[in-house]
Amino acid sequence: MKKEILYLKIAGIIEQQILSGTLRLGDKLPSIRTLQKVYNVSINTVRQAFLELESKSLIEPRPKSGYYVSKASQRKFSLPSVIILESLQKEQYPEHLFLKTFASSENTDITHFSLGLPEKSLLPIAQLNKSVTTVMRSLANGGATYESVQGNLNFRRTVARWAFMLEGKVTEDDVIATSGAMNGMFTCLMAVTKPGDKVAVESPAYFGILKMINAMGLEAVEIPSDPSTGLDLEALKKVLPVISACCFVVNFNNPLGTLMPDDHKKELVKMLTEWDIPLVENDIFRNVYYGAERPKPCKAFDQAGIVMLVNSISKTLAPGYRLGWIIPGKYKDKIIQQKLIQTLSTPALYQEAISHFLENGRYDHHLRTFRKIVQNNCLKLQQGIEDYFPDNTKVSQPEGGFMVWLELDKKIDTVKLFDMAIRRNITFAPGRMFTQYNQYNNCMRLNFAMEWTDKVNSDLKTLGEIASNW
Structure with missing residues (x-):
């Protein structure tokens, strides 16, 4: 065995x-x-x-x-509900919520449960600076000239070596450098869709994906997600005839934190292959796993090349470097054409610096430390929720990543709750941001990739008390 x-x-x-x-x-x-x-x-x-x-x-x-x-x-709280979408009406996306939630992101007096990024104290900034200094000495033309459209060769080789989950099937020729994961997803969708096309996403969905799809003149089709197993494959199957592409986060979905089982991933890829529907797979949280081994992406089960795997270093290493990559499958030429139109090239300096950082084994060490910290934080957060929030609260139980999804009593409006919390220097992401529909109004997403201090715990208690006194 x-x-x-x-x-x-x-x-x-x-x-x-x-x-x-x-x-x-x-x-x-x-x-x-x-x-x-x-x-x-x-x-x-x-x-x-x-x-x-x-x-x-x-x-x-x-x-x-x-x-x-x-x-x-001995969990006191149950998992969040699965929403039935057929009976709901689409509404104008709440742009004001996005602006309100992130307007104070630079204020260090605020406890930011709202941000989808790790706190800078958890990042290896000093070591990254050393890598930048080292590569600056040897970088041709000081990195001031254009790189290849596909990306820096050294960076692409490094990414290919890291793609061990694909059993050595990836080479540097299969990697395209991007300006972060959002740019990667945008480029992929531009390559395989046209305005008016329908794109399937999970529900709740990361609000950045919803905003991007809307800005591209596409229509997002929300597919219900189970907090234990992720995307409802039967619900997806019903809409496949009208779908032009899919955009999913199957490993530690944002905001639910769900890990899709491997047999579901295989079935998903099989379904999409039969319909020849491309899948943009956002894989940014897969390295932040709590279990014994790193989960597989859908790309690992892709034989036909329909999966475009998108990744970046923004969630684990250096958000400000804006560096990511695509493993594009059969859409490589179309994606390169789109990158040529949009950004032409990706800056060489950060590509070389990240290559140097990865090649010296520093990333492995950082990830082990990072995973341990966020997993411990997850336990502290969930314990705090059980101690401080109302007894009928429902909460997700992520097995990786650093987001947790709360469902409060239906009478609680988390947009109004946010207004009360921000006056106490506390922010979170209201649930209404994660959908096009009038739903998730009693939900919130909390980020726990931060240094867990007494103040953080006290602010979590305050947030629970506000909800309890509603």
Whole structure:
């Protein structure tokens, strides 16, 4: 039996014992060495099983003591609802909400649960600066001239080496550099759609995608998403005859944080291949996984080249560098033509700097630290929600990324709640921003990629008290 199946089997056994009450809150788990002997497996296999359980908040480590059943395993709150969209009417997108939510993003006195970016204290800025300084000394023409339209060769080679999840199928010729993930998605959609076409997105959907689709003269078709398994494939199947393209985030979706199971990804790619419908796959959160291994993208199951994989360093390394890439499948030539029209080239300096950073193993080290911090923050946030928010609150349970989705009592309007919170120097993203419809008005998205201080915890408590006193 394969190792990856073994660790999941062991994790499943322990999970069932926790859910059935055989292992109760606070109980200590058998040691790693004990379980190694019980199941006759390697120590690493047991560690992977524990990582899997820890990613689901079922167990927690205690220094010099071992692993225990966590308080989070006894969840008080249920998962958010799945909205039925057929009965809803589209409304004008609330532009004012976007401007209101991010108008104060530079104010350091505010606790920004609203931003979809990591706090700068979590980023390796000093090490990145060293890479920039190093490559400046050797960069031809000081990086002042145009690069190849497809992107810096060294950067594309580095990205190709990092695409190990595609089993070595990616080379530098399969990579196109972009000015971040949004630019990458825009370029992909420009290559495969025309004004008036319909593009399927998840619901709730990242508001940036909705704004982009609208600005391009396209029509977004929202597909309901389950907080456990992601996109509703049956709902998507019904609209495939009228869809020209899809734009999905299947690994730790923003804002739900959902991880789509591999069998669903395979089915999704199969469906779209049969209809020859292109998929723009936004993969920016996949490196921020809490489990034992990095999940696969839909691109890993793509045989026909219909998936355009879009990624960037904005969520894990350097948002301000505005650097990303596309693995374009069969649409490579069309995408390069679009890039030539839009941006011509991507600045060489940051491409070379990121290549230098990745090649020296610094990114691996940073990601391990980053994942540990945001996973711990996720547990603290969820515990705070259970401690401070109303008892009928529903909350997502992400297995990666750094967003959580809250559904409050239907009487609560989170746009008005935002106005009350901002007066207390607290922001969040109101749910109405994540849809074209008059829905999610009682929902909010919270970001937890920050240094978790007493002030952050106190502001979360204040936010819960405002909701409780509604």
